[in-house]
Amino acid sequence: MEEAYIVLDKEFKQKVHSIPKIEELRKCFGCATCSSSCPADIKPNQMAKAILLGFEKPTQNIWNCTMCILCTTRCPQDAKPHEFWGELRSFNYTLGNAPKPYYDLSKSVEEKLNPLGSAKEDKLGWLNIRERFYKRLLKTGKLEKEPKHGIFNIKNLTKEKCKTVYFIGCTTSLYARNSGIADSTLRLMMEAGEEPGIIGMEEGCCGYPLLLCGDNQTFRKIAKHNVETLEKMGVEKIVFSCAGCYRTFKKDYKNMFGELNFETFHISELLEKYFKEGVFEKPRERFKTKTTYHDPCELSRACDVIEQPRTILKYFLDSFAEMQNNKESSLCCGGGGLVKLTNSQLSSNIATTRVKQAEDIDAELILSACPSCKLTLTDGVSTLGKKIKVLDITEFVAQKIGLIPEA
Ligand code: SF4
Ligand code: SF4
Ligand code: SF4
CATH class of the missing domain: 1.10.1060 (Fumarate Reductase Iron-sulfur Protein; Chain B, domain 2)
Structure with a gap:
């Protein structure tokens, strides 16, 4: 009443x-x-x-x-x-x-260039995590030699001038669980003959969380910072593994600044191209793991990138299956809208609903193409106490073509 x-x-x-x-x-x-x-x-x-x-x-x-x-x-x-x-x-x-956490988030982006309140240097923390990962595998004999393209460090990835940049995004660089996404994306691009660089500590939040807060003023500032940084580097092409960052550059930056001087790609678009054009060989072996794909809203409904990830996955998988809600009708993973900030229970409920859809089709592996989806779905799996594995498409492809170990 x-x-x-x-x-x-x-x-x-x-x-x-x-x-x-x-x-x-x-x-x-x-x-x-x-x-x-x-x-x-x-x-x-x-x-x-x-x-x-x-x-x-x-x-x-x-x-x-x-x-x-x-x-x-x-x-x-x-x-x-x-x-x-x-x-x-x-x-x-x-x-x-x-709600107050939204104002705190804005302040953090304004002062530290990221929404999580982390120090700027932490943006490079994923490199140390991966270095330790490879060194541990080498030491224990689980890896015989260094991975192809070497072990990355800040020196071999940052360049003053660079035509192709991998824009990592805060949800990948600041969460240890997503360090494999950054590592895999760069290796896949290198394997295809690209020479990607990264921005490093000056990479700002794409600004999408600010749009979700409703803080358009700070959004404008951070977007300007990113565009100016990229222009100074002479960038012609930007590649994203985060669906949210990709959508923001492709749609919101364009709305704000008009046509930009660089092309934007989600890595799943490039992977499809690499396979179709023969840059990558189609796999000879197909895998039987029952696998499904979760469409990130920002990639599917916002940017119409729907078939590309499926085309790639079908090269590898004998047993690909769709969940009840899929493609443009896909269900949010629960990680969107910053809902976690103020209503983590609701976010978790949505995540478990989505994971149950995967369970209904007996999926053993959920793949997605967004670091935020990976985090939320992984949490959903553990809330339900299930054994379903969650991976990003970059990690999956990099593993299957032997660029990173399946550890
Ligand atoms: S109620 Fe129907 S018409 Fe109205 S916004 Fe919803 S779907 Fe559209
Ligand atoms: S959560 Fe509901 S109201 Fe919000 S965008 Fe999705 S369908 Fe629309
Ligand atoms: S985190 Fe959730 S809301 Fe955001 S893109 Fe992924 S599926 Fe959509």
């Missing part, structure tokens, strides 16, 4: 109706298709109606939205509610009505 106390606020109504994307909500004819698909169960159709009427309280539900875009994909009216949700976050953030 809580709704009985929700009051219509005329001033709020006037303000919220001045948000440009309110037009997206006006297209809504209330069919509730979005609500039946929403992984966060925030009932977007009811929220849209309440906002149009001028009720303020339901708008606080916006912080539970994973920004997964599914409501927009499913809408038969071609409304784009998720675009309005983004602006609503910004509206709340500017008024000081966002």
Whole structure:
């Protein structure tokens, strides 16, 4: 009966109706298709109606939205509610009505160039982790010799001028569990004959978490920092293994700065190209591990990179299977929208729902193409106490073509 106390606020109504994307909500004819698909169960159709009427309280539900875009994909009216949700976050953030962790995150990006409050030097920590990993394997005899392309260090990866840059992203460089993604991505690019460099300590957060907070001002600053740094390096091509960073450069930087001087690729697009053009040989041996693929929302629904990862995986796998929700109808892993910051239980519930979908098809391995998805799904597997393995597509391919050990 809580709704009985929700009051219509005329001033709020006037303000919220001045948000440009309110037009997206006006297209809504209330069919509730979005609500039946929403992984966060925030009932977007009811929220849209309440906002149009001028009720303020339901708008606080916006912080539970994973920004997964599914409501927009499913809408038969071609409304784009998720675009309005983004602006609503910004509206709340500017008024000081966002949850406190969002302001802390913004401050961290502004001061330390990353959303986790880590020191700038920590961005290079993954190199030490991988070095220790290889040295341990060499010492114990599990690896006979150094991996092809050597053991990386900051000197052999950073260059003042560089045409091809691998933009690592905070979720890869600052989480030990994702160090293999950075290592694998670079090795795959080198194996294909590219000469990738990295930015190093000055690599800023792509800014996507700031857009999710609704802090457009700090987003503009960090985006400018990144673009200027890349331009100074003379970069022509940027490669991403993070779906969120890729989407931000491809869509949001473009919206902000217009056409940029560099091309952007997600590594799964390049891998498909390497195999199709014969740069990489198609594998002779196919593997029987029952495997499925989780589409990162930012890669599939936001950027339409859907078939490329599947094409690559089908070269390797005899037993590839789709989960119930797949491709453009994929279910968020629970890691989106910064929901973990304020409602970790909800994030965990969504993650376990997704893992159960993998379990339903007897998958032994879940692959994805986003470090954030890998973290969230791995946590989902351990919450359920299951034995399903979770890997990034870069790690999987690098293992299968012998660039990194399967340890
Ligand atoms: S799916 Fe579209 S039209 Fe239907 S309730 Fe949701 S926003 Fe409205
Ligand atoms: S973006 Fe995703 S989580 Fe948010 S309202 Fe739409 S379907 Fe629900
Ligand atoms: S973490 Fe991955 S699946 Fe989850 S919302 Fe982000 S891109 Fe989507």
